[in-house]
Amino acid sequence: MPDRSFLTWPFFEPRHRDWAARVEQVAQGLEIDHTDTDAACRRLVRDLGAAGLLHPTADEGGQLDVRTLCLTREILARHDGLADFSFAMQGLGTGAISLFGTPEQKAAWLPKTRSGQAISAFALTEPQSGSDVANSTMTATRDGDDYVLNGEKTWISNGGIADVYTLFARTGEAPGAKGLSAFIVTPDLPGFEVVERLSTIAPHPLATLRFTDVRVPVQSMIGAGGAGFRIAMSVLDVFRSTVAAAALGFARRALDEALQRVGARHVQGAPLFDLQMVQGHVADMALDVDAAALLIYRAAWAKDSGAPRVTREAAMAKLFATDHAQQVIDTAVQLFGGDGVRSGMPVETLYREIRALRIYEGASDVQKVVIARQTKAAQSEGK
Incomplete structure (x- = not known):
């Protein structure tokens, strides 16, 4: 059972906890055939739309709830990378329409992408x-x-x-x-x-x-x-935190898999978990997961609370969550030993999934530049 205690944090409202439970239920029932990626994504968009899970990806009033987007991506990513991808692109692809589109543009496309009838x-x-x-x-x-x-x-x-x-x-x-x-x-x-x-x-x-x-x-x-650059940056300001949330979902899955492994695997008559070095690895993984979650949901809460821009907060969340998810997953692979690199094993799949998140929607080095510049600007403004 994955840790859900973070849902009691003050970043969330009761509706977010209800939504997380709904997403979890739908995610458990998804059937995904990875032999044909295009077909899998088309079916996922249809299925997520039919289940109502794509509703948060678009809003005619331009009020996207970032905490809901992040929770959805985190949960879907924990279950399957393609499920997360299919959800995320429906929001990113139409984010500019939600935030800046005309009523006619919104009417033409948002109902279709939100229901799963069109892919964006x-x-x-x-x-x-x-x-x-x-x-x-x-x-x-x-x-x-x-x-x-x-x-x-x-x-x-x-x-x-x-x-x-x-x-x-x-x-x-x-x-x-x-x-x-x-x-x-x-x-x-x-x-x-x-x-x-x-x-x-x-x-x-x-x-x-x-x-x-x-x-x-x-x-x-x-x-x-x-206005294209401003539009693009505004969209990324919203969805960059959700990339971090997907990385968090991958990291949570890796931690869960690792805990099961070290609890079930025995060395010299005792569970692998009893080794202090293994406990140290688990502690580092848990610390990275919680630290990433705090940064992610701080950025999401700030945006939902009316902050005009969360450029620094979103960049911090994406940089830390994606880089440290890579470390968490690598540790999980190590704890699995040879099975960790066996094709098709959950931690091997996660190892391949996480790498791209440190590149797209702003590579890690770019995020460092953004954070540095935003920090200097905040200091100059006395914030």
């Missing part, structure tokens, strides 16, 4: 820019009542299976970050091409996309022209 994606990363969003080179050129898109996006989650993409392109209102805009794009448009499906150590739907003279109506722009 967030198309930000480019081959040459990576985490340096301000250096994006994909263009959106105004031509009458349309914008014409040209360029490439890569490492796009749900690329190739999504029904709607939130895409960022340079409209040129100003140099750098101030010249980007956000658009709603569908894959049926002429000139939209899936160039390559990308394989990773933990299989997920990922792709490189090419846009050649893709025409989208002016009405597809999300927010104002030139």
